[in-house]
Amino acid sequence: MIKQALRQAWTMMKQHKLFTGIYIAGTALSVTMIMITFAVLYIKFAPIYPEENRDKTLLIKRITTIYSDTEGETKQAYNCSTKLAELIKEDSKYLDNLSCNVRSNKAKKLSASADKSTKRIKEYAVYTDEQFWKIYTYRFIDGHPFGEHDVRSNNRVAVIAQSTAMKLFATHKVAGKHIYVDGEELTIIGVIKDAPSAITNTYAIYMPLGLNSNKLWFDNTRMELAGMYDIHATVKKAAEKELLKKEITEKIARYNASSTPYTYDIADDIFTHVEAIYNRTDFGNDAFRNFIKEIVLIIAAFLLIPALCLSIMILSRMDNRMVEMGVRRAYGASRWDIVSQVLIENMLLTLVGGILGFAISATVLFGASKWVLYLFDSGDILSNYIWDIDNWGEQIIDFSMIFNPTLFAATLVACMLINIVSALLPVAAKMRHSIVYSLNRRK
Numbered sequence: 001m002i003k004q005a006l007r008q009a010w011t012m013m014k015q016h017k018l019f020t021g022i023y024i025a026g027t028a029l030s031v032t033m034i035m036i037t038f039a040v041l042y043i044k045f046a047p048i049y050p051e052e053n054r055d056k057t058l059l060i061k062r063i064t065t066i067y068s069d070t071e072g073e074t075k076q077a078y079n080c081s082t083k084l085a086e087l088i089k090e091d092s093k094y095l096d097n098l099s100c101n102v103r104s105n106k107a108k109k110l111s112a113s114a115d116k117s118t119k120r121i122k123e124y125a126v127y128t129d130e131q132f133w134k135i136y137t138y139r140f141i142d143g144h145p146f147g148e149h150d151v152r153s154n155n156r157v158a159v160i161a162q163s164t165a166m167k168l169f170a171t172h173k174v175a176g177k178h179i180y181v182d183g184e185e186l187t188i189i190g191v192i193k194d195a196p197s198a199i200t201n202t203y204a205i206y207m208p209l210g211l212n213s214n215k216l217w218f219d220n221t222r223m224e225l226a227g228m229y230d231i232h233a234t235v236k237k238a239a240e241k242e243l244l245k246k247e248i249t250e251k252i253a254r255y256n257a258s259s260t261p262y263t264y265d266i267a268d269d270i271f272t273h274v275e276a277i278y279n280r281t282d283f284g285n286d287a288f289r290n291f292i293k294e295i296v297l298i299i300a301a302f303l304l305i306p307a308l309c310l311s312i313m314i315l316s317r318m319d320n321r322m323v324e325m326g327v328r329r330a331y332g333a334s335r336w337d338i339v340s341q342v343l344i345e346n347m348l349l350t351l352v353g354g355i356l357g358f359a360i361s362a363t364v365l366f367g368a369s370k371w372v373l374y375l376f377d378s379g380d381i382l383s384n385y386i387w388d389i390d391n392w393g394e395q396i397i398d399f400s401m402i403f404n405p406t407l408f409a410a411t412l413v414a415c416m417l418i419n420i421v422s423a424l425l426p427v428a429a430k431m432r433h434s435i436v437y438s439l440n441r442r443k
Helices: 002-015 017-045 082-089 148-152 162-169 238-256 273-277 287-320 322-330 335-367 405-431 435-439
Strands: 057-060 063-069 072-080 095-103 108-111 120-123 125-128 140-143 157-161 178-181 184-192 205-208 230-235 262-265 270-272
Touching (some): 017 273, 082 238, 108 162, 157 162, 162 184, 230 238, 238 270
Parallel strands (some): 157 184
Antiparallel strands (some): 057 230, 063 262, 108 120, 108 178, 157 205, 178 184
């Protein structure tokens, strides 16, 4: 029976090409828009290599200093210092790992030889410590990460990305070789598997914190908690993020009790991974809440508007099939036989539209990766960054970041359910009529 129903559905698709084309296009549009939306959100929020600890990570990029004198209070935001990191680590109940790091102010010139005629590439570098490799789960394809001894001794070692090794040495087996960073020699001790450039903490070369050549732009002699670093921390359990936030805030409050004339405020500057994307200071306290509302409205529009249009089309088409329904019922077909035939037709059309929609969404994500990942960055549908061409950079997306079988199946099932409902309503309305009425519908 199913085989016969599929054959009849296929015949209907060939006979009614306009209806078939519109139905498939409507479904493909819904699937495309939803897949793009969820793929962008998946890339931003899901635990993806090397940020597989996103659900347990906190980020502190700045701390607010408050200077008090007879004229009042002056507030200024700065990056963090290593002393702040030590204060956070001290007797912490919830902290698992903590790392300080800073990106180079400008791109470094990397080469495989000190000879000026040797090929050079320009890349940004990150200065960090040994805990960085526990927070971010980079996979080493050659060598190993630098450790505590390397950081404390300021050893001139480096970890580089696989693509950097291929550009300079034409092989990734380069552990033990030397690399020159702005003419200064370092020993490569590890090579990490490349991460998609869409991931926020992907760089070409990593070096111990003590090799940092950046200069502090202010005097922090009396502002010991202010510095130039970002602090990345992970909790032991994802549910303990808020507890660690509270613990850090309490430590700062106790530190303020013995600190004059400078005190500090950090309560609004400790971000989870999601909050770091929707930075409250830059985009407002309601940025993330507004974003959730917009996403719900977008998904509802992408699902319901095409479904409503399809329902109207199916209702109109059922008028032309009234005689067919009457004949089939006159020859003994049950109401369920007719309903099931319509459902099979719609499920087949939805499946074809879903596959087409996935193909289109993958094409858009790969082809427009230069700007599409900036969607939603400021809590709006269209991020301000999209209009700033200076911020555009090639965003390399891995296929695994797009093809999430669970996501695609869920999207297809949602579209199928809504399309089935949009088909059932017109069929149910027409099935109320008698056989005689159906047979005489066109007279």
